[in-house]
Amino acid sequence: MPPASTRRWSRVARTPLALVAIALLVVVAALAVLGPVLWGADAEAVDTGNILAGPSARHWAGTDNLGRDIAARVLVASRLSVVLALLAVAIAVVVGLLLGTAPFLLGRGRAGRLVTAAVNIAVAFPGMLLALFFAVVFGVGATGAVMAIGLAGAPGFARLVQTLVSGVAARDFVAAARVAGVGRGRILVRHVLPNIAEPLVVNATIGAGTALLSFAGLSFLGLGVQSPSFDWGRLLYDGASALYLNPAAALVPGAAVLLAGLAFNLVGESVAKGLGVEGLGIEGLGVPVGSGRWVLPGRTAAPGPAHAAADAPDPADDVVLGVRDLAVSFRGPSGPVRPVRGVSFDVHRGESVGIVGESGCGKSLTALAVTRLLDDDARLEASRLHLLGTDLRAPQATADRRKLGTELAVVFQDPMTSLNPARRIGAQLAEVATHHQGMTRREAAARAVDRLDAVRIPDPGERARQYPHEFSGGMRQRAMIGMGLMGTPALIVADEPTTALDVTVQRQVLDLLSAVRDSDAVALLLISHDVAVVGEVCDRVLVMYAGRIVEDLPAAELATARHPYTRALVDAVPDMDTDLDEPLATIPGRPVDPADVPAGCAYAARCPLADARCRAQDPALVSDPHAPARRVACWHAGEPLPAERAVDLLVESP
Amino acid sequence: MTELRFADVTVRYGRTTAVDGVSLLVPSGEIVGLVGESGSGKSTLARAAVGLAPLGGGRITMDGEPVPLRGRHRPLQMVFQDPYSSLDPRRTVGDSVAEAMPPGGSRAERRVEVQRLLELVHLDPARADAVPSRLSGGQRQRVALARALAARPRAVIADEITSALDVSVQGAVLNLVRELRRELGLSILFISHNLAVVRYVASRVVVLRGGRVVEQGPTAEVLTEPRHDYTRELLAAVPGRGARRSRT
Ligand SMILES: Nc1ncnc2c1ncn2[C@@H]1O[C@H](COP(=O)(O)OP(=O)(O)OP(=O)(O)O)[C@@H](O)[C@H]1O
Ligand code: SF4
Ligand SMILES: [Mg+2]
Numbered sequence: 001m002p003p004a005s006t007r008r009w010s011r012v013a014r015t016p017l018a019l020v021a022i023a024l025l026v027v028v029a030a031l032a033v034l035g036p037v038l039w040g041a042d043a044e045a046v047d048t049g050n051i052l053a054g055p056s057a058r059h060w061a062g063t064d065n066l067g068r069d070i071a072a073r074v075l076v077a078s079r080l081s082v083v084l085a086l087l088a089v090a091i092a093v094v095v096g097l098l099l100g101t102a103p104f105l106l107g108r109g110r111a112g113r114l115v116t117a118a119v120n121i122a123v124a125f126p127g128m129l130l131a132l133f134f135a136v137v138f139g140v141g142a143t144g145a146v147m148a149i150g151l152a153g154a155p156g157f158a159r160l161v162q163t164l165v166s167g168v169a170a171r172d173f174v175a176a177a178r179v180a181g182v183g184r185g186r187i188l189v190r191h192v193l194p195n196i197a198e199p200l201v202v203n204a205t206i207g208a209g210t211a212l213l214s215f216a217g218l219s220f221l222g223l224g225v226q227s228p229s230f231d232w233g234r235l236l237y238d239g240a241s242a243l244y245l246n247p248a249a250a251l252v253p254g255a256a257v258l259l260a261g262l263a264f265n266l267v268g269e270s271v272a273k274g275l276g277v278e279g280l281g282i283e284g285l286g287v288p289v290g291s292g293r294w295v296l297p298g299r300t301a302a303p304g305p306a307h308a309a310a311d312a313p314d315p316a317d318d319v320v321l322g323v324r325d326l327a328v329s330f331r332g333p334s335g336p337v338r339p340v341r342g343v344s345f346d347v348h349r350g351e352s353v354g355i356v357g358e359s360g361c362g363k364s365l366t367a368l369a370v371t372r373l374l375d376d377d378a379r380l381e382a383s384r385l386h387l388l389g390t391d392l393r394a395p396q397a398t399a400d401r402r403k404l405g406t407e408l409a410v411v412f413q414d415p416m417t418s419l420n421p422a423r424r425i426g427a428q429l430a431e432v433a434t435h436h437q438g439m440t441r442r443e444a445a446a447r448a449v450d451r452l453d454a455v456r457i458p459d460p461g462e463r464a465r466q467y468p469h470e471f472s473g474g475m476r477q478r479a480m481i482g483m484g485l486m487g488t489p490a491l492i493v494a495d496e497p498t499t500a501l502d503v504t505v506q507r508q509v510l511d512l513l514s515a516v517r518d519s520d521a522v523a524l525l526l527i528s529h530d531v532a533v534v535g536e537v538c539d540r541v542l543v544m545y546a547g548r549i550v551e552d553l554p555a556a557e558l559a560t561a562r563h564p565y566t567r568a569l570v571d572a573v574p575d576m577d578t579d580l581d582e583p584l585a586t587i588p589g590r591p592v593d594p595a596d597v598p599a600g601c602a603y604a605a606r607c608p609l610a611d612a613r614c615r616a617q618d619p620a621l622v623s624d625p626h627a628p629a630r631r632v633a634c635w636h637a638g639e640p641l642p643a644e645r646a647v648d649l650l651v652e653s654p
Numbered sequence: 655m656t657e658l659r660f661a662d663v664t665v666r667y668g669r670t671t672a673v674d675g676v677s678l679l680v681p682s683g684e685i686v687g688l689v690g691e692s693g694s695g696k697s698t699l700a701r702a703a704v705g706l707a708p709l710g711g712g713r714i715t716m717d718g719e720p721v722p723l724r725g726r727h728r729p730l731q732m733v734f735q736d737p738y739s740s741l742d743p744r745r746t747v748g749d750s751v752a753e754a755m756p757p758g759g760s761r762a763e764r765r766v767e768v769q770r771l772l773e774l775v776h777l778d779p780a781r782a783d784a785v786p787s788r789l790s791g792g793q794r795q796r797v798a799l800a801r802a803l804a805a806r807p808r809a810v811i812a813d814e815i816t817s818a819l820d821v822s823v824q825g826a827v828l829n830l831v832r833e834l835r836r837e838l839g840l841s842i843l844f845i846s847h848n849l850a851v852v853r854y855v856a857s858r859v860v861v862l863r864g865g866r867v868v869e870q871g872p873t874a875e876v877l878t879e880p881r882h883d884y885t886r887e888l889l890a891a892v893p894g895r896g897a898r899r900s901r902t
Contacts, residue, residue, distance in 0.1 A: 172740035173750070176798070179704045180754035180805050181726040190753070194744045358820045359791075473692070503847050504691055507891035529820055532893035572825040574854040576877070576892060583832075584825035584854070590790055 018274065021266030028260045031078040042072035054246045062246040064238060070246075073235055074253050081231040082260070084146055085211040091150025092157050092211075093204050099154065100161025104169055104192065105184050116162065122155035130155075131214055135223045142231075145224040149214045153207055160203055164196040202272045209264030216257040232257045320491050320523045321347040321370060324384035327547075328365045330377060332595050339594040340365050341547040344621070347491065350521035352514075354534030354555065356569065357544035358591045363527045366544070367495045370525070371410050388490055405436035409484020411477070411494040419468040425452070425479050426464025432486040447486060455482040455512055474505030478512060485516065492516070495527045510537050531558065531569050540629075543569070546592040546602035549621055552631040562624070562638035564607050601635070609636040656716050656808035656841050657682045658703075658730065663712035665695070665702045672698040674865040675712070680809065685835055685842040687856030687873065689849060689888065695865040696845045697735075700811045703843075704732045716809060726757055731802035735814040737794035741786040747772070747797050748782030754804040771800040775830060792823030796830065803834070809841040810834075816851060824851075831855055849892050853877055861885050 047067035054062045061071040099119055106112035122130070134148035168174065169192060177187050212232075218224040219233025220240070227234065232253045239249030328340040340362040347353050355363050368374045370385070372392055385392040388407055390400050420428060429448035433439040439447065445464075452460035455478040468476055477497060484492055494513065498506035514537060517524050528534050534541055535555045543551040543566045551563040561567050571585035578584070589606040592598065601619055604610040614635055621633040632638075658680040665673040673695040680686045688696050701707035703714050705723035714721050721730045731754075734740040741750055748768045755767060769779035775796040786794055795815055802810055812831065816824040832855055834840055846852050852859060853873055860870040861884065869882040880886045 172734040172736060173742040175701075175706055176732070176734060176740050176801065177753060178706065179728060179732050180801070181724075181728045182753060190745070191742050195742070358822050503849070503891040503893075504887060506893070510893075530893065531821065536893050569822065573821050574825070574828070574850045576850055576853060578850065578854055580854060583829045586825040586829065587822040 015270060015274075017266065018270035021263055021270055024259065024263035025267050028078065028082065028263050031075060032082040033079070035075045035078045039072040039075045042069050043076040044068065052242050052245050052249075055248050061248040061252045064249060065242065070235070070239070070249050070252060073230060074232065074256050077231050077235055077253065078256070078260070080142075080225065080229065081212060081215065081233070081257070084142060084215055084225070084231060085208050087146045088149040088153065088211040088215070089204055089208045091147065092153030092207060093200070095151065095154035096157025096161055099158035101165055101188055101192075103162060104165050104188060107184070119155055119158045119162065123159050125155075127152045127156070127210075128214065128217065131218065132223075135218055140223050140226065142225045142229065145215060145218045148218065148223075149211050152214070153211065157203070157207070161196070161200070164199055165192055168192045168195045199272070202268050204268075205271065206265050206268035209261040209268070212257055212261040212264065216254075232260075318349040319346045319386075320349050320351075320388060321525070322384055322386040323370065324382060326366065326369055326382040326385060327380070328362070328369055328374065329379045329381075334595075336379075337595045338597075339547050340369070341597070343544075343547075343549055345542055345549065345552065347523045347525055349490065350517065350523055351540065352517055352524035352526060352538045354526045354528065354538035354541045355544055356528060356531050356534050356541060359529060360591055360594070361544045362547040362594075363529075363544055364495050367410075367493050367525065367527050371408060371493050373410070402436050405432070406487025407490045409481070409487070409489040409492045411480045411484060411492065411497045419476060419480065421468050424465055424467055425471065429464070429479070429483050429486055432483055436487060448482075451482040451485050452479065454485060454516075455479070456508075457482070472505075474508055477505075477509050481509070481512060481516070488520075489522055491523045491525065493525045493527075496529070497526070498528075498533065506533075513537065530573070532573055532575065546597060547594060548602070548633065549631070550603065550633045552621070554629060557630070562630070562632050563634045564609050564636070564641065565603050567641065601633075608642050609634075609639055611636075656729070658721075658809045658841050658843065659713075659715050659718075660699065660703070661713045661715070663699065663702060663714060664710040665698050665707050666710040667698075667707075671710075672707075672865055673702065673710075676862070676865070676867055677712075678860045678867060678870060680841045680843050681858075682841055683835065683839045684858065685831070685844050685856045687852030687859045688843060688845045688862060689847060689852055689859060690862035691847065691888075694862045696862055697813055698865075699862075700732060700813050700843065700845060703811060704728075704730055706732075728805050729808045730811070731805050731807035731809075732811045732813065733795075733798050733802050733815050736818045737791050737798055737815075738786075738818070740798050741794055743786055745785070746782065747777075747784050747786065747789070750786075750797065751782075751801045751804050754801045756806060767804070771804055772797075774803065774834075775800045776826075790823065791819050792826055795819060795823075795827050799827075799830065799834070803838075807840070809843070811843045811845070813845045814847070817846070817848070828855055849877065849888060861888070 045068060047063060047069075050059065050063050050067045052063065052065055053059060053067070056062070059069045059071065061069075061074070064070055064073070099115060102115040103112035106115070130152035131148045134151050135144055138144035138147045174187055174191055177191060182190075215224055215231060216233035216236055219231060220237045222237060225231045225234045230238075235253035236250055236257070239246070239251075239253060243250050323346070324344045326340060326343040327338055329336045329338040331337075339360070343362075343366055345353070355366065357363055365374070365378070368378075369380055369382075370387065370392070374380060380393070382393060387404065390404060419425070426445060426448045429451060430441065430444035433444035433447050434441060449460045449464050452464055457463050457475060457478055463471070463475075468479075471479060481492070481497075492513070497513070498509050510533065513524060513526070516522055524538070526534060526538055531541075535558045538555045541553055541555050541558060542549050543561075543563065545565050551561060551566045553561060553566075558566070558570055561570060565587075568585060568587045572587060574584055587606055592602050598604065598615075600615040600617055601607070601610070604614045607614065617635075619633045619635050621631050624630040624632060660676055660678045663673055663676045664671065676695070676699060678686070678688075688699070690696050698707055702709050703721060716729060722728060741747075748765070751768050751771055752764050755764060759767070765782075768782050772779045772781060777793060777796050777800070781789070781793070786797070789797065798815075815831075816827050819827060828851065831842065831844065835842055844852065844856055856873050858871065859873045859876045861868050861876070861882065863884050869876060869880065869885050876885060877889065880889060
C-alpha cells in the first residue's frame with residue numbers, strides 16, 4: 001500500500017468516538033470467538049431450583065424458564081448473532097454487487113435498463129417489510145431469516161453499487177481501457193471495483209449493524225432462530241415473555257444487540273468520515289484551478305498578527321489596492337507550509353494588473369487574500385493590506401463590509417459552481433443590491449436587469465428569470481461580472497475567468513472586462529496561467545514563482561522581459577508566428593513544492609543561468625535603475641540565455 | 655502508412671444531432687487539426703471513431719476498411735483531454751500501459767515493452783512502478799500517450815490533450831506529438847480549440863461548427879486566407895492577436 005493510503009487509514013482512528021467504536025467492535029469479535037468456549041457449559045447448565053429467578057450473586061442477570069444463567073447465554077449467543085448478521089450482509093453484498101454491476105456489464109441496452117428499474121422499485125419498499133415477506137417465503141428458522149434479511153438488504157446495496165459504478169465508469173480511464181479493447185468484465189474487476197471498494201466495505205460494515213438489529217426484530221417476532229439454538233433476538237423473545245418476573249432477562253440481550261449494532265455502525269461511519277469516502281476515494285486530483293464558490297465579499301478574513309500600525313494612510317490616493325509583504329500559510333503535516341511568501345504590489349485606480357505563473361505558484365491564494373475569501377485554516381500575514389483605505393487585516397465593522405461589498409467584485413473560474421443553481425439569475429444579482437446597498441426589492445430587480453444588459457446579455461428581462469443551467473458558460477461568466485457590477489466597483493478581481501471557456505467566448509468575456517474598465521475607471525486584477533491573455537488585457541504583469549513576485553513589468557514589454565522564468569513562459573506559448581521548424585521551448589523540471597522551498601533563488605533548479613550565488617542567496621525584487629516601473633528578482637536579470645537553448649528539450653522532468 | 659477517413663458521419667443523441675454529415679480525411683502520416691467551439695461536435699466525432707459514441711450514419715474507415723471496434727486489435731487509439739481522469743488512480747503507470755498492449759508475450763517481454771514505450775514518450779522507465787498521483791499533469795499526459803501507443807495503433811485521435819496542462823508543459827507535449835508523427839509515421843487527428851497550437855502541429859485544418867464542416871484545407875492556407883466567416887472569427891479570437899485592448 002502506498003504511504004499516502006496508510007496515512008489516510010491512520011486518520012480514521014484519530015477521533016475518540018472512532019477509537020471507542022473500534023474497541024467495542026474488537027470486544028464483540030472476541031466474544032463471538034471465545035464466548036461459546038468460555039461460557040458454553042454455564043449457558044446450558046439447568047438449575048431447576050432456580051427457575052425464572054431475578055438477578056442474584058450467582059446469576060447476575062437472573063435465570064430463564066429452565067434455570068439457565070441468562071448472562072452466560074447472552075455471552076454465548078454473541079457468536080450465532082454475529083455470524084448470522086455477517087451471513088446476511090454477505091448475501092446482501094453479493095446480490096447487490098450482481099444487480100448493481102449488471103447495468104455496466106449489460107451496457108446501455110434494454111436488459112441493463114430493466115435491472116436498474118427493478119432495483120429502483122425494490123429500494124422503494126421498506127426493508128423490514130421485505131424481510132418479513134421473505135421470512136414468510138423461506139419459512140421460520142435461522143436459514144430463512146438469513147435469506148430474508150440478506151435479500152431485503154440487497155436492493156439498497158445494488159443501488160449504492162450502481163451509483164458508484166456509474167461514477168467510475170464515466171471517467172476517462174474506463175473509456176481508455178475500452179478503446180484498448182479490454183472487455184467489460186475485465187474493466188469491472190480491474191478498474192471499477194478497486195475504485196469503489198472503500199465505500200462498499202464501509203457500507204457493508206454499517207449494514208452488519210443494521211442486520212444485527214433486524215435479526216433481533218425477526219427473532220423477537222418468533223420468525224428467527226428457533227430453540228434449542230439461541231441468538232440475542234431469541235433471548236430477547238424468551239425474556240420478554242417473563243418481563244414482569246425478571247426485566248433483566250429482556251434488557252441484557254437487548255443491550256447486547258444495541259451495543260454490537262452500534263459498534264458496527266460507528267466503525268463504518270468513522271471510516272467513512274476519515275477516508276472521505278463520498279469522493280470515491282480517488283486520490284491525487286491535485287488542486288483545482290481557480291476556486292469554485294461564490295461568497296459575498298464581506299466575510300472577515302483571519303486577521304494577521306497585529307503589525308504595529310506602521311503604515312500611514314496612502315500617500316498617493318489613487319492606490320485602490322496596496323499590498324506589502326503578503327504571506328499565506330497553512331498547517332502542514334510537518335510544520336507550516338507557506339505557499340505565498342511575501343508579495344508586494346499596488347493596483348492604481350483604473351489600472352489593470354495581471355498575475356501569471358504556473359499552477360500552484362500562489363496566484364489564487366493571493367487573490368483570495370485580497371478579497372478576504374481565504375479558508376479559515378489559512379493564516380494571513382502582511383505589513384500592509386489596504387483596499388480603498390480599509391485595512392483588510394483587521395475585522396471590519398458592518399458598515400465597512402457593506403462598503404467593500406459594493407466596491408469590490410470577484411469573478412472565479414467556474415461560474416456554475418459560483419452561482420446558486422436553484423435560484424433565478426435575476427434574483428441572485430438583486431440579492432447583492434438588497435444586501436449591500438439597502439435597495440428595495442423592486443429597485444434591485446430593475447438594477448439586475450439593467451446590469452445584465454450592461455454585460456450584453458440579450459433579452460435581459462427574459463434572461464433574468466432563468467436559472468444558471470439555462471445559460472451557456474460564457475453567459476454565466478458575464479452574469480457573474482454583472483453581479484460584480486451591481487455596486488459601483490473600484491476593483492474587479494478575476495481568477496482565471498476564461499479558462500473554462502472556449503476561444504470565441506473567452507474573447508467576448510475579455511472584451512467585456514476591458515470595456516467595463518474603460519468606461520468606469522475600474523481597476524482589474526486578472527489572474528491567469530496564460531501569458532498571452534494577460535499580455536493582451538493588462539497594463540502591467542506580475543509574474544509569480546513559488547509564492548513570490550519575480551518580475552513586475554508593463555505588459556507591452558513582455559517580449560523584453562529580463563527574468564529567465566518570464567522569458568521561458570513567453571517562449572513556451574506558441575502563437576501565430578511561432579517558427580514551425582523549431583521545437584517549442586519548454587521549462588525543464590517542475591514547479592517548487594511549497595512544503596519544500598530551496599534556499600537561494602527558488603527557480604535555480606530550472607534556470608539555465610543559475611550559478612553558485614543563485615543557489616545560496618535569494619535575489620530580492622528590486623526596481624530597475626533604468627526603468628523604475630520595472631522590478632525584477634534575479635542576479636542575472638537580462639543576461640543572454642545560453643545559445644543552445646536548454647539541453648534536450650524533451651528530457652524527463654526530475 | 656494509413657489514412658483515416660470519415661465519410662458522411664452522423665451521430666445523434668436522442669433528438670439532437672451532434673455531428674451532421676461530416677466528411678474528412680487524415681492522410682497517411684499527417685496531422686490534421688480539428689477546430690471549433692465547444693459543443694461543435696469535435697469530441698463526439700472522436701468518440702464515434704473509437705466506438706464510445708453510437709454511429710448514426712456514414713462510415714469511418716482506415717485504408718478503406720471499417721475501424722475495428724471489437725476484439726483486442728485496435729489500430730485506432732485515442733488520448734483524452736484530462737490526464738487527471740484518464741489514468742486509473744489505483745494502478746501503476748506500467749500496469750496502465752501494459753493493459754493496452756496486444757495480448758501475448760511473457761511477463762519479462764511485456765515489461766521491456768513498457769519501458770521502451772515510456773522512453774519513447776521521454777519518461778524515465780523507472781516510473782513504471784509509480785502511481786499517477788506522483789506525476790505532474792504533463793507526465794500523466796505522456797503516460798496516456800504511451801498507453802495509446804502500446805496498442806500499436808496506425809492512427810491516433812488526440813482530443814484537447816494540452817488544454818488541461820500548464821503552458822509550461824504544453825510545449826513539451828506538443829513537441830512530443832510532432833516527434834511521434836515524424837518517427838512512427840502515425841496519422842493523427844488533433845482536436846483543439848487553440849488555433850496557435852493547431853498551426854504548430856497540423857498540416858491540414860478542419861473547422862467544425864454546429865456539427866458540420868464549414869471549411870477545410872492546408873493549415874497555412876486556411877489560417878492566412880480563411881474563406882468562412884466563422885474561421886475568421888476564430889482567428890480574431892486568438893489571444894495576443896489584434897490590437898491590445900488596454901487603454902492608451
Ligand atoms: N487550503 C489549503 N491548504 C494547504 N495548502 C493549500 C491550500 N490551498 C492552496 N494550497 C497550496 O498553495 C499553493 C498555491 O495555491 P494556489 O491555489 O494559489 O495556486 P495557483 O497559482 O492559483 O495555481 P492554479 O494555476 O493551479 O490555479 C499550492 O501548492 C496549493 O497546494
Ligand atoms: S537568480 Fe539565478 S537562478 Fe534565479 S532566476 Fe536569476 S539567474 Fe536564474
Ligand atoms: Mg488558481
